[in-house]
Amino acid sequence: MNTTTSQTPEPEGPARPPIRLIQNEATTEIPVHLLFRDEPDPRPVPLGPAVVGSRQGTGEQPRFRRPEPAKPRPIAEVDPALVEQPGRVLPGVAGVAAGTCGAVGCVATSWWAGVLPPLVVEALRLPVYGGAGLGPAQWAAYTGAVALGMFGFGGLARGRTGQAWVLDMFGRYRGTVRRTGLLWVNPLLLRRRVDVRLRHWRSEPMPAADGNGVALRVVALVVWRVRDTARATLGVEDHETYLRECVEAALARIPVEAPGSGRGSVEATGEALTRRVARDAGAIGLEVFAVQPVRVEYAPEVAAAMHRRRIAALDAQHRASVLTSVVDSVEDTVTRLTMRGLVELDDYERKALVKDLTVAFCAGRGEQTP
Template sequence: MNKLEKAPLTVGPQGGVSPATGVASVERRAFGLPGVPAVLLWLVLAVVTLWLLVAGQFVWGILAGILALFALAGFFIVQPNQAKVLTLFGRYVGTERRNGFYWTNPFTVRRNVSLRIRNFNSERLKVNDQMGNPIEIAAVIVWRVVDTARAVFDVEDYEEFVEIQSETALRHLAAQYPYDEYEGHGFSLRGNPDEVAEALGRELATRLRHAGVEVLEARLSHLAYSPEIAGAMLQRQQASAIIAARQQIVQGAVGMVEMALRELSEQGIVQLDEERKAQMVSNLLVVLTSERGTQPVVNAGSLY
């Protein structure tokens, strides 16, 4: 009888397992005979049983019949992207991942574990970001079971474990980043979705690997300010956008004025003293930075 392979581990701060106390299961291949040859052998046993009964050897015939019925319980089928976890009298004896028809010890208890890729869409969580602002956040986690022994034996319910650890990781992630970075010097939840998704995936991989779960992808599916501050934050975003736009307009206008004065001077079109240059700069800036179209005043007299 195969023994369950274990390594000493302890529960760590990220919800995982680390060396010291506790155990971690290790998946191994289960014993299983191909189903078709086993069926042929079973048919031979059934024919022998009938022959013994017909020949009048009822004791041997009944024993052979009981053995045939007992052997019949050893047949099982493994569907695509599924696995059978086998235990014998409370001991883990292996996992059968190969698709098809097999026979094994009839005394084993077989549990189905799906190896298919799954999605977990978390609830909208109300948390505080790095700046203390209340926000609503949710994520989509794409995962699958890669170690059936850990998934079945190391956690009570691996699906519930994925849900709880995903929400915990999401709360922890939201507290590490601000919703928006107005200075533009760091990462933010809204401004750096790829970096945030990568950080979430790394934390989930750390939390879930001890349950035999692999995280394929993790991305935010919802991100917004909480309703009580959404209006104020929207005004702040609008103000920031207006300031940024006006800064760009002013920088462009100054460049155009500088270019105009330089061209006038280099081509000798007109000579302006410092006072007229200042007046021209003022007029051009008004024209270029005004939100509305300006009405020019035509001077029909002399320049001065």
């Protein structure tokens, strides 16, 4: 009798959690086949609506800012109060008179003190006087006479046509003098001479580019003058340097077409350059009448590349013409030989003859070419 013994399975205890290698850190299992996958998964990935998570603790959805429109570039401005105004001057006669009075005062004080030489007394026909000596009154008279003479003669100036003076006292603008002739200007004022004539400036080769971005070198002729002397002198450190930089910036922004390109005219480019430079330079009191490119050439590196390209094109054209003439000569020779019955050639012999004639003609052409 077979007896079957049934074994009762032992009750299993509660499942133990996996042991973490790093304490207090949660790990995520990643399938191995995803780590070593080289090719993209051919199975389509279902796309679902994007969910934007809410902020912790508030439940408020994040707000997206719309892009703000770009603000226009501000135009350079100078202090609005800095405007040219006429300076206060006197005719030169006033300065001459004041200086003469100072000189006469010095002579009179010397005669009064008795220190005037006898020869000067006789030359001036002054009465003989023993003199009161050099006392406080005499020194005060000397001081006043010398100050009057220096103040009168020191303020004399000559105004020229096409020139102006910008007057400045202790850092404050005091006016502009455009008058000509002999004038008297306060000697305490700082005078800066400014050329207000119509001037032209020929620039050095400046970097530019054409419509395709090819580098160029442009020499520009600028016709300009100083319209507001106060802004041109006090509104910027050096108005001539500022004008040069305005021209260089305009050439960097406006495409200049090379001569012979056929894509634009020099007149249109000059008008565009004139408008931009006049707008930028007008803020400091400069009046620009014309900015014309007088010489446009390719940059050295571009010119070298174009020269090599042109030489290669000419060489290829020459080779093509030589090859065409050689082929025509070979064809004419073979045709004449076969038409007149001088030779009877099969395909192999014809190919060999064409090959030999081609080599001979090309060698002859090569010897003729210098």
